Amino acid sequence: MSMWALPTCQAPHADPDTAGHTKITKIFITHLHGDHIFGLPGLLCTLSLQRSPDASVVPIDIYGPLGLRSFLWRSLELSHSQPLLPYAVHELVPTQDQCPAGEFRDFSGLDRGEALAQAPPGTVLHLDAETDSYLLLEDEELSVRAFRLFHRVPSFGFVLEEKPRPGKLKVHILQELGVPPGPLYGELKRGRAVELSSGVRVQPQDVLSLPVPGRKVCVLGDCSGPVGPGARRLCGQADLLVHEATLEDWGDGR
């Protein structure tokens, strides 16, 4: 498991030791090697047991390479752990050039067709050729994209990018202009012009500080390098970049 998002919308669990875990709603898997996926069924079972009943409607979204949904579904099905926890698996379809020739295995046929109906929900995400990336999720606050990496098995990196937030309201200017505190403040904050009862029209740029730039966090999974231009395009200007520390080529002969 490479990363997880901890939203703040759920009440902390009664047991402080497990408070962090119960908040997990998104899990990102870089590749299918055993040390990255074998713990996942157990984690889902633990989360399922720890969740309070009223929080159980919040599903867990899991993102990872094609084949992950079959692995999770079969593990939980066989151990009779299904369906204590609602979860969805969103699978990234790798390209064959993400691993050495001959190592690539096609998992596109796993548990499709008849078995599909019983498996957990999810989506299958194909590479967007234009951006050389996969769009995993996007809302008003942030976007998450994946890009291709080269490894013994296809691997992926992830970019979490916040969107710019509106600047702060300059209260002293609002007061000078005679804007009454309340809903009009909200309109201006959201970037919309307002008209006062006096007939004066106030533009948002008149009362807002500069927008706050969004932060960008890039996490690369196990790899020996990027595949295609996606990684470089997405990771430029990163605020935080987490990557493998591998030897340079000159060390090969040592």
Next chain:
Amino acid sequence: MSMWALPTCQAPHADPDTAGHTKITKIFITHLHGDHIFGLPGLLCTLSLQRSPDASVVPIDIYGPLGLRSFLWRSLELSHSQPLLPYAVHELVPTQDQCPAGEFRDFSGLDRGEALAQAPPGTVLHLDAETDSYLLLEDEELSVRAFRLFHRVPSFGFVLEEKPRPGKLKVHILQELGVPPGPLYGELKRGRAVELSSGVRVQPQDVLSLPVPGRKVCVLGDCSGPVGPGARRLCGQADLLVHEATLEDWGDGR
């Protein structure tokens, strides 16, 4: 994982921290709940990495309920961990009365047919109606049998039973009889009569102490009780019995 056998025929691993693990050649799984099987693929990968190349011909035998072979094979296949380690899975076919009605799931169709050829080798063991047990293995030194238990999912207990060993040679009697140390000692120890060059015939019972009784170890998996007479038949006179500590019926109303 409930038990394992640690034979002494392999050289200890260089790393003392992992010396115990590398000796595992048999693994016994009581039932398919996640906390009993989810760690198994990772353990096999670790064992595979730790084994010295010359020891790799010793396969690991894994015994457990029907469905285990499919779980292991798919987990290792998907994570590209196959076939670093030779292993065989011997599956016990449970009976429907080993769990609450409606909870029983038939895994007999999992990965049979076409997929079977790629899966690891193994056997499918059906209940022997006469003894109400499953014979897992038997050699000159010991036997291992499984018996049925009742749980939320079918569960099994295991009995390891040593066979009686020959008594010790009474050396002072051998010397009195004029038996020369060497191969004749071995013959007598194996229970065969020998004839000396003097023409004297020596019977094994004349020179052997009483046979050493074999020990019996019984390990019950998660359960609320036995199914059928197998458990009671097999576990009588046990030297060691490991079982669940559950509440008695009188505690139900508390």
